[in-house]
Amino acid sequence: QKEVEQNSGPLSVPEGAIASLNCTYSDRGSQSFFWYRQYSGKSPELIMFIYSNGDKEDGRFTAQLNKASQYVSLLIRDSQPSDSATYLCAVGAPAGTALIFGKGTTLSVSS
């Protein structure tokens, strides 16, 4: 059973702080890793993807991948109240079809 695990939270950080979201996955053959943001009542929005070990930065967001530890994380710098949402970690199956999602971590940024 391929699984993606996330801490459900809520993760609470003050405005301007760094939020760190973590995710582990069970299928060692996984090749692609995604972070989606989902506001309440809305659909998931792709914010980051990473395919190789290491860090990938895009604006205030940094995705980190460690395939040996089967671990992927998302850092959000200078957190804003508008970042308050549920963050879904998704892992791409090797065959390139399904995305396996975690249950999501709820982030709350207080002003």
Add this chain to the structure above:
Amino acid sequence: ETGVTQSPTHLIKTRGQQVTLRCSSQSGHNTVSWYQQALGQGPQFIFQYYREEENGRGNFPPRFSGLQFPNYSSELNVNALELDDSALYLCASSSGQGAGSYNEQFFGPGTRLTVL
């Protein structure tokens, strides 16, 4: 560039009925995946269509079926609705298929299905 669209936005059905949900893929995308998201859960993969053929299926019973059309739009059909089918149904489009395709999927706004 047109994003992923879905219809209807909301739907209320009774147990035992049948429902059809529709999705138009993003311009330039040839692959459509369907997901079911129950409240408080992550999306669960139902199936994927690539060039009008089913290209992978999750752990859903046969009463969940689908189609993809030559213009890459897609339908999800659910027969004999059950109360547990109440969920947000998400369509995602992507380009490419198979090993080596990293499968960046972009979601539509979803259809909220309520089964009474």
